[in-house]
Amino acid sequence: MNTQWYFLQMILVSAAVTAMIRFLPFLALRGRETPPFIEYLGTVLPFAIMGMLVVYCLRETPILVSPHGIPELCAVLVTAVLHIKKRSTLLSILGGTLCYMFLIQLIF
Amino acid sequence: MAERLQDRSVPAALKATIPVLSGYLVLGIGFGLLCQSSGFPWWTGVLMSLIIYGGSMQFVLVGLLTSGASLITAALTTLMVQARHLFYGISMIDRYREIGAVKPYVIFTLTDETYALVCTDEMPEQCDANRYRFFVSLFDHIWWVGGTLIGVLLGQIIPFSTEGIEFSMTALFVTVFVEQWLSTGDHIPALTGVAASLVSLAVFGPSRFLIPAMILITLLLSLLRRREVQS
Numbered sequence: 032m033n034t035q036w037y038f039l040q041m042i043l044v045s046a047a048v049t050a051m052i053r054f055l056p057f058l059a060l061r062g063r064e065t066p067p068f069i070e071y072l073g074t075v076l077p078f079a080i081m082g083m084l085v086v087y088c089l090r091e092t093p094i095l096v097s098p099h100g101i102p103e104l105c106a107v108l109v110t111a112v113l114h115i116k117k118r119s120t121l122l123s124i125l126g127g128t129l130c131y132m133f134l135i136q137l138i139f
Numbered sequence: 140m141a142e143r144l145q146d147r148s149v150p151a152a153l154k155a156t157i158p159v160l161s162g163y164l165v166l167g168i169g170f171g172l173l174c175q176s177s178g179f180p181w182w183t184g185v186l187m188s189l190i191i192y193g194g195s196m197q198f199v200l201v202g203l204l205t206s207g208a209s210l211i212t213a214a215l216t217t218l219m220v221q222a223r224h225l226f227y228g229i230s231m232i233d234r235y236r237e238i239g240a241v242k243p244y245v246i247f248t249l250t251d252e253t254y255a256l257v258c259t260d261e262m263p264e265q266c267d268a269n270r271y272r273f274f275v276s277l278f279d280h281i282w283w284v285g286g287t288l289i290g291v292l293l294g295q296i297i298p299f300s301t302e303g304i305e306f307s308m309t310a311l312f313v314t315v316f317v318e319q320w321l322s323t324g325d326h327i328p329a330l331t332g333v334a335a336s337l338v339s340l341a342v343f344g345p346s347r348f349l350i351p352a353m354i355l356i357t358l359l360l361s362l363l364r365r366r367e368v369q370s
Contacts (some may be wrong), residue, residue: 055230082332127310
């Protein structure tokens with residue numbers, strides 16, 4: 032029960048903040064110009080946040096003990112190279128994930 | 140009424156969302172599988188897809204839920220991850236001015252993919268712009284929730300081990316990171332994000348680095364802008 036209540040609260044908070052961001056321009060910026068600083072953050076934040084999310088996903092990778100993050104490194108490289116070569120989001124995600132599942136289930 | 144019969148908004152919207160359908164189904168199924176393999180109650184993933192309706196954020200939230208993060212971490216992380224949606228809204232203010240009763244719904248469902256389809260002013264033939272935009276928004280939302288539901292159900296019957304499926308989240312972000320990297324010559328914001336996060340991770344450790352990283356990123360980007368403005 033407690034876990035379910037915690038899950039529900041977390042989801043509601045995230046949903047509320049998401050909705051707030053989506054509604055804000057319609058409520059606050061109606062007809063007015065966007066402040067330059069906000070506009071600047073809007074252009075650069077997505078790049079920085081995506082970098083942060085990659086780090087976030089890999090935050091618990093064990094570097095000093097076996098397997099030293101080798102499966103993660105390989106799968107990230109496969110994802111990136113696939114994407115540079117083919118530019119297909121789905122193919123890159125599928126390829127990287129299958130590569131990772133293969134490595135940790137069968138090799139490491 | 141005669142006008143209604145001529146209106147081709149529904150089939151045109153359906154056709155326009157087919158590329159999104161394939162993407163949302165696959166990603167939604169992956170998301171549903173991830174929720175299931177994380178041991179969440181079945182409704183968790185479906186509810187997220189229904190009321191958060193933001194791919195990246197939902198994947199991050201799975202991580203936050205698993206690690207038992209605080210509500211304030213969830214709020215701040217959502218703010219940062221979803222910040223870009225602010226700008227979709229800005230460019231739709233005029234287009235959604237006359238859309239009527241469905242206005243809250245089309246604003247709430249303004250995801251990256253939906254925005255890409257509705258931000259154009261060139262409508263398919265015999266389409267009412269308001270109706271077309273509403274149905275594009277609705278179909279995309281249905282594809283996303285549907286994919287999640289399929290993933291959750293599959294997760295309960297799937298005959299092979301899904302160990303490692305959590306990497307789909309990493310792969311998603313690596314893919315978007317690479318895509319963004321290739322789309323611009325200015326790599327300083329991306330590098331700032333990675334560097335600030337790594338520093339924060341080293342200082343605060345894996346369970347607490349997210350909030351300091353977000354503060355550091357905002358601070359550094361503000362400083363970079365000041366330099367840009369001065370020079």
